[in-house]
Amino acid sequence: MSETKVDISGLAQRRLALLGNPNCGKTALFNRLTGSQQKVANYAGVTVELKRGLMKTATGRSVTVIDLPGTYSLNPSSQDETVACAMVLGQSLREKAPDLTAVVIDATRLRRGLRLVAALKRLGVPMVVLVNMMDRVRSQGREFDVARLQAALGVPVIEATGISTHGTDALRQLLDQNGLWQQARPDIATVRPDTGTARTDDAQAQTWLQASALDQPMGDHEWSRRLDGWLLQPVTGVLVLLVLLFLIFQAVFAWAAWPMGLIEGATGWVSASVDALLPAGLLKSLLIDGVIAGLGGVVIFLPQILILFFFILVMEESGYLPRAALLLDRLMGSLGLSGRAFIPLLSSFACAIPGIMAARTISDRRTKWVTVFIAPLMTCSARLPVYTLLIGAFIPAKTVYGMSLPGLVLFGLYVMGIVSAIAVAWVLKLWRGAGEPVQLMMELPDYHLPRIKDLAIGLWQRASIFLRNVGGIILSLTVILWFLSTFPQAPVGFTGSPIEYSFAGRIGQTLAGFFAPIGFNWQIVVALIPGLAAREVMVAALGTVYALSQTGDEVGAALGPLIAQDWTLATGLSLLIWFVFAPQCLATLAVVRKEMGGWAMPVGMAVFLFGLAYAASWVTYRLALNLGGF
Amino acid sequence: MASRNLNQAPVRQWHRISAHSAHHPRLLELGFLPLENVRVLQRSWFKRGALVVQVGDAVFGLRPDEASQIEVHAHSEVLVDLAAA
Numbered sequence: 001m002s003e004t005k006v007d008i009s010g011l012a013q014r015r016l017a018l019l020g021n022p023n024c025g026k027t028a029l030f031n032r033l034t035g036s037q038q039k040v041a042n043y044a045g046v047t048v049e050l051k052r053g054l055m056k057t058a059t060g061r062s063v064t065v066i067d068l069p070g071t072y073s074l075n076p077s078s079q080d081e082t083v084a085c086a087m088v089l090g091q092s093l094r095e096k097a098p099d100l101t102a103v104v105i106d107a108t109r110l111r112r113g114l115r116l117v118a119a120l121k122r123l124g125v126p127m128v129v130l131v132n133m134m135d136r137v138r139s140q141g142r143e144f145d146v147a148r149l150q151a152a153l154g155v156p157v158i159e160a161t162g163i164s165t166h167g168t169d170a171l172r173q174l175l176d177q178n179g180l181w182q183q184a185r186p187d188i189a190t191v192r193p194d195t196g197t198a199r200t201d202d203a204q205a206q207t208w209l210q211a212s213a214l215d216q217p218m219g220d221h222e223w224s225r226r227l228d229g230w231l232l233q234p235v236t237g238v239l240v241l242l243v244l245l246f247l248i249f250q251a252v253f254a255w256a257a258w259p260m261g262l263i264e265g266a267t268g269w270v271s272a273s274v275d276a277l278l279p280a281g282l283l284k285s286l287l288i289d290g291v292i293a294g295l296g297g298v299v300i301f302l303p304q305i306l307i308l309f310f311f312i313l314v315m316e317e318s319g320y321l322p323r324a325a326l327l328l329d330r331l332m333g334s335l336g337l338s339g340r341a342f343i344p345l346l347s348s349f350a351c352a353i354p355g356i357m358a359a360r361t362i363s364d365r366r367t368k369w370v371t372v373f374i375a376p377l378m379t380c381s382a383r384l385p386v387y388t389l390l391i392g393a394f395i396p397a398k399t400v401y402g403m404s405l406p407g408l409v410l411f412g413l414y415v416m417g418i419v420s421a422i423a424v425a426w427v428l429k430l431w432r433g434a435g436e437p438v439q440l441m442m443e444l445p446d447y448h449l450p451r452i453k454d455l456a457i458g459l460w461q462r463a464s465i466f467l468r469n470v471g472g473i474i475l476s477l478t479v480i481l482w483f484l485s486t487f488p489q490a491p492v493g494f495t496g497s498p499i500e501y502s503f504a505g506r507i508g509q510t511l512a513g514f515f516a517p518i519g520f521n522w523q524i525v526v527a528l529i530p531g532l533a534a535r536e537v538m539v540a541a542l543g544t545v546y547a548l549s550q551t552g553d554e555v556g557a558a559l560g561p562l563i564a565q566d567w568t569l570a571t572g573l574s575l576l577i578w579f580v581f582a583p584q585c586l587a588t589l590a591v592v593r594k595e596m597g598g599w600a601m602p603v604g605m606a607v608f609l610f611g612l613a614y615a616a617s618w619v620t621y622r623l624a625l626n627l628g629g630f
Numbered sequence: 631m632a633s634r635n636l637n638q639a640p641v642r643q644w645h646r647i648s649a650h651s652a653h654h655p656r657l658l659e660l661g662f663l664p665l666e667n668v669r670v671l672q673r674s675w676f677k678r679g680a681l682v683v684q685v686g687d688a689v690f691g692l693r694p695d696e697a698s699q700i701e702v703h704a705h706s707e708v709l710v711d712l713a714a715a
Contacts, residue, residue, distance in 0.1 A: 073659040109687045112661050198658040232682055234675045326691040330679045444689040
C-alpha cells in the first residue's frame with residue numbers, strides 16, 4: 001500500500017471490514033477487490049494475520065479493506081476468531097473499529113451466514129451483506145430474490161461471485177453512498193460472549209429466510225460428498241494421501257535441489273567475481289564471507305519455502321487440507337497433536353524453517369506450540385553434509401546382513417530424530433495434559449479448483465514475509481559470526497590458523513573444557529560457532545580450523561581422512577549424535593521467535609535441545625569409550 | 631421416542647438433533663442446533679478415529695467423544711411421534 005495511492009478526500013481513512021464464515025469465499029473476494037495492493041501484518045501482539053488492502057469505489061475514492069479471519073459467530077473460540085470479533089465490535093485496544101462491515105455469506109449456505117448477520121444486527125453494527133457464490137445458485141436455475149432478502153434484512157444486500165467482476169462493481173458503487181459511512185456505531189465495546197445467542201440468532205435467520213422465500217436448500221453439494229466417498233474412505237483416502245505426501249516430500253527435497261544449486265552457483269560466481277576484483281583484505285573478506293554468504297544463505301531457503309507453500313496453498317484452496325488433517329488426526333492425536341501438525345513436520349525433513357512457517361495453518365495454540373518445538377528434531381537436509389563427513393570418516397564401509405553399514409547408520413540417525421520427537425511430544429502431552437483435549441470440530445468445505453491468481457498472491461505473501469521477517473536476521477547473524485571468526489586478526493608469525501586467534505577461536509578454546517566430557521576437542525568447539533549460522537557451515541569451518549587449503553566440496557573429501565586419524569571413534573560418534581539434537585541453527589530460532597511472538601519459546605527450546613544434545617552425546621561418548629575400549 | 635447419540639447413529643441415515651441435547655457450546659456455534667438435520671457420512675475403521683458428519687448444508691469432522699455429546703432422533707421416529715400426536 002503506497003502513500004501516493006491514497007487520495008486527499010479522506011476516504012481512504014474509511015475502513016471496510018470483510019467478515020464471514022470460514023470458506024465463504026471471502027479472501028477470493030478480497031483479492032478481487034484489492035488486486036495486488038495488499039499488505040499482510042500480524043495483529044498486534046498475536047500471530048494472527050490480518051490482510052489489509054486498498055480498493056477504489058466507482059468514483060475512484062479509496063477505501064481500506066481489512067480481510068478478517070473467518071468466524072462462525074461472535075462468540076470466539078480460537079485466536080483467529082477472537083481477533084475477527086474484537087475488530088468488528090471495536091473492542092481492540094490498538095486497532096480502530098472499521099466504519100462499515102461487509103458480511104460475506106455463502107449463497108448455498110444462507111442460514112449460517114445469516115446467523116452472523118443476526119448477531120451483528122442485534123448489536124447494531126453498521127453493515128452491508130454480500131451474498132457470495134451466486135453463480136452456484138444460478139447455475140442450478142434456482143430463484144434468488146435479492147431485493148426481497150434486502151427488504152427482510154433491512155440492510156443493503158449485494159450479490160457477488162468471487163470469480164467475476166459482477167458484484168464487486170455493485171459494491172464499488174454502493175460504497176460511494178456517503179450515508180452508509182455516517183451511521184452511528186453503537187457502544188458495544190463491553191459486549192461479552194454469550195453462548196445463549198446461537199439459538200435466538202438462528203431463529204432470526206430462519207424468519208428472514210422464510211420472509212424472502214429462501215428457506216429451501218440452495219446449493220448442490222452432492223459432488224463434494226461423492227468425492228469424499230473416495231478421499232475420506234479408509235483405504236483409498238489413505239492411499240491418495242500417502243501419494244500426495246510422498247510427492248510433497250519429494251518436491252521439497254528433490255525439486256528444490258535444482259534452483260538451490262542455481263542459487264549456490266550464483267552466490268559462488270558473485271563471490272569469485274568480488275574475489276577477482278578486490279585486493280585481499282578485510283573488506284573483501286567481509287563482502288565474501290559475511291554479506292554475500294549471508295544473502296545467499298537467505299535466498300537459498302526460498303525454493304523450499306515456495307514449493308512447500310505452493311502445495312499447502314493448493315490443498316487449502318481446494319478444500320483438501322482439512323481432509324488430510326482428518327485422515328491423520330488419529331495418528332497425531334495419540335501424541336496430543338492435531339492432524340494439521342503433520343505437514344509442518346514432514347516439511348521439516350527438508351528444512352525446519354519452511355516447516356515452522358507452515359505451522360501457521362494450525363489454529364490450535366497448543367498443537368502449534370508442540371509442533372514448532374519438535375520440528376527441529378526432524379533430520380533437515382543441512383545435517384546431511386555433516387553426517388556424510390562423519391559417517392565417511394568413522395563408519396567402516398562394511399556390509400551387514402546385505403545392507404551397507406554407513407547407509408544403516410544414516411537411516412538410524414533419521415529414526416533417532418523421529419523417535420526423539422515422538423518422545424518429546426509425548427512428554428509435553430503428559431506435562432501439559434491437564435488442559436482441555438485438543439478439539440477437532442473441523443469443517444470440511446466443498447472442493448473447488450484453486451485460482452491461479454489467489455495462489456500467486458498467497459505465494460508472494462509467504463515469500464515477502466520470509467524475506468522481511470527472517471532474511472534480515474539471517475544476514476545479520478552471518479555478518480556477526482564472520483566478525484567473531486575474523487577479529488582480532490592473527491599477528492604476523494602466528495603459527496596456528498587465523499581463526500584460533502579470533503573471538504570465535506578464543507570462545508571455543510574457553511568452552512573446550514565444558515565440552516571435553518562429551519569428547520569434543522577445541523577444534524570441534526571452534527567450528528561449532530560459525531556452524532550456528534547453518535549446520536553445513538560446520539564442515540567448511542572445520543576445514544578453516546585445520547588450515548586446509550581446499551574450498552567447497554573438496555573440504556569434506558580432504559577433511560575425512562584427517563579427522564579419522566585425529567579424533568577417536570568415540571568423539572566422531574558423539575559429534576554425530578550432537579547434530580541429531582543440538583540447536584545448531586540460529587535461523588530456526590529466529591523463525592520460531594517471529595512465528596510464536598516473543599523470546600520465551602526460542603530460548604526455552606535452545607536450552608532444552610542443548611541439554612538433550614549434551615546428555616545424548618555424553619552417553620554416546622561414555623558408551624563408546626567403555627564398550628569399544630577405544 | 632428412543633434417542634441416541636450421534637456417535638451411535640447408523641451411517642447415511644438422517645437424524646434430527648433433539649431439542650434438549652446438551653452438547654458443547656462450540657458445536658452450537660458451528661450449526662449443530664436443536665431440530666437441525668444431521669447424519670454420519672463416514673466412520674473411521676478405528677474406534678477413536680474421526681467421523682464425517684453432515685449438519686444441514688455443511689460437513690464437519692468430529693471426534694467420537696464430540697459426536698457422542700449430540701443427542702439425536704432418527705427421522706422416521708420423529709414422523710411416528712408426530713403421527714401419534
